[in-house]
Amino acid sequence: MTATILPGEPLTAADHVSLAERYSAHNYHPLPVVISHAEGAWVTDVAGRRYLDLLAGYSALNFGHRHPALVGAAIDQLHRVTLTSRAFHHNQFGLFCRELAQLTGTEMVLPMNSGAEAVESAIKIARKWAYQVKGVPPDRAEIITAGASFHGRTTTIVSFSTDSEARADFGPFTPGFRTVPYGDIDALASVITERTAAVLLEPIQGEAGVIVPPPGYLSRVRQLCDRHGVLLIADEIQSGLARTGPVLALDYDHVRADLYTLGKALGGGILPVSAVVGRADVLGVLHPGEHGSTFGGNPLACAVGRAVLRLLATGEYQKRSTELGAHLHRRLDGLVGHGVVEVRGRGLWAGIDIDPELATGRQLCEQLATRGILAKDTHGSTIRLAPPLVIGVTDLDWALDQLATTLEKLQP
Numbered sequence: 001m002t003a004t005i006l007p008g009e010p011l012t013a014a015d016h017v018s019l020a021e022r023y024s025a026h027n028y029h030p031l032p033v034v035i036s037h038a039e040g041a042w043v044t045d046v047a048g049r050r051y052l053d054l055l056a057g058y059s060a061l062n063f064g065h066r067h068p069a070l071v072g073a074a075i076d077q078l079h080r081v082t083l084t085s086r087a088f089h090h091n092q093f094g095l096f097c098r099e100l101a102q103l104t105g106t107e108m109v110l111p112m113n114s115g116a117e118a119v120e121s122a123i124k125i126a127r128k129w130a131y132q133v134k135g136v137p138p139d140r141a142e143i144i145t146a147g148a149s150f151h152g153r154t155t156t157i158v159s160f161s162t163d164s165e166a167r168a169d170f171g172p173f174t175p176g177f178r179t180v181p182y183g184d185i186d187a188l189a190s191v192i193t194e195r196t197a198a199v200l201l202e203p204i205q206g207e208a209g210v211i212v213p214p215p216g217y218l219s220r221v222r223q224l225c226d227r228h229g230v231l232l233i234a235d236e237i238q239s240g241l242a243r244t245g246p247v248l249a250l251d252y253d254h255v256r257a258d259l260y261t262l263g264k265a266l267g268g269g270i271l272p273v274s275a276v277v278g279r280a281d282v283l284g285v286l287h288p289g290e291h292g293s294t295f296g297g298n299p300l301a302c303a304v305g306r307a308v309l310r311l312l313a314t315g316e317y318q319k320r321s322t323e324l325g326a327h328l329h330r331r332l333d334g335l336v337g338h339g340v341v342e343v344r345g346r347g348l349w350a351g352i353d354i355d356p357e358l359a360t361g362r363q364l365c366e367q368l369a370t371r372g373i374l375a376k377d378t379h380g381s382t383i384r385l386a387p388p389l390v391i392g393v394t395d396l397d398w399a400l401d402q403l404a405t406t407l408e409k410l411q412p
């Protein structure tokens with residue numbers, strides 16, 4: 001349906017939706033909420049209606065919308081220098097890399113922009129490492145990935161996706177990947193060969209529905225990698241930076257990866273900032289001219305990233321995520337049997353399977369939106385909650401009350 005847009009009249013939500021329908025590629029199916037302002041955990045639509053944001057830009061808004069320290073750092077940097085390209089040095093770059101390495105307990109940093117770019121970069125680094133250090137014959141390196149993973153949308157990344165929608169009609173695909181069921185250590189062990197360069201995993205699978213692997217799985221993956229001289233790459237683009245409590249979700253299992261991909265919250269919800277961080281002897285395989293990006297590590301990104309790292313260095317957000325997360329999961333567990341079939345997750349991150357007889361995830365999210373809550377479905381009857389870590393307990397409780405009431409009203 002196309003709304004008639006009258007010149008001089010303020011645009012309504014329907015006008016904005018019809019503009020998007022008419023002029024943008026239809027690669028998303030957003031809820032019909034048109035946001036014009038946001039602060040903290042709340043957003044406001046063009047009609048002035050407020051919503052509590054329980055998605056937080058898929059964790060890109062861990063610190064909420066427009067955190068004053070992050071906006072302040074961005075504005076300061078806007079007044080100095082925003083872009084130099086990597087053809088020259090600038091005075092935010094080295095500091096950002098050092099601070100990110102220190103916070104993550106790693107040695108070296110490769111800054112990029114989007115999450116998918118960080119994953120692509122990690123794949124390239126792992127392959128190069130396999131040829132130059134491990135001695136894998138040219139073009140024979142393999143990377144093991146997990147079923148139902150989500151690592152981004154590039155041609156190479158969708159080559160190992162098991163989601164048919166993400167792959168259909170985008171071939172031919174990039175070879176060199178073996179995909180095994182997530183959480184199945186024997187399946188993983190069975191495909192490791194002398195040609196295996198790396199295992200690439202999300203410590204908790206976000207897009208798949210916030211799937212937590214069986215206890216001990218991640219440390220067994222680490223042991224297998226050590227035994228066979230294989231790199232472990234942890235994609236912490238969504239799970240990292242305090243979403244699950246600790247800085248890195250792998251920290252919960254006391255497991256270290258050789259490379260981590262980070263993104264989303266690293267840009268403070270202001271601009272895309274991603275990075276591969278990890279061992280110097282692995283990242284060290286890259287030499288000038290072999291990999292890069294015009295915008296990767298730009299001054300504005302580094303200044304905002306540094307402000308993000310200062311927030312994380314206080315420990316406050318890790319604490320909030322752990323404590324409020326425990327509260328969130330206690331309350332969600334109480335809904336099992338009352339319209340909820342299963343709840344998974346850790347920290348302020350939850351995948352909720354609702355009874356498919358009651359509604360699809362999409363229908364539930366539409367109903368929650370009418371009650372002033374923004375959440376996102378994943379597949380079928382699963383919704384996920386990832387509130388900004390700045391959310392107050394009263395707001396969180398209010399949202400959970402609304403969820404409980406909505407589910408109750410859906411009961412036959």
Ligand SMILES: Cc1ncc(COP(=O)(O)O)c(C=O)c1O
Pocket residue numbers: 058114115116117119150151152153202206207235236237238239263264
């Ligand atoms: C685990 C993981 N990796 C990679 C990506 C891709 O990030 P981007 O959308 O910034 O390319 C995502 C995005 O949801 C993600 O959750």
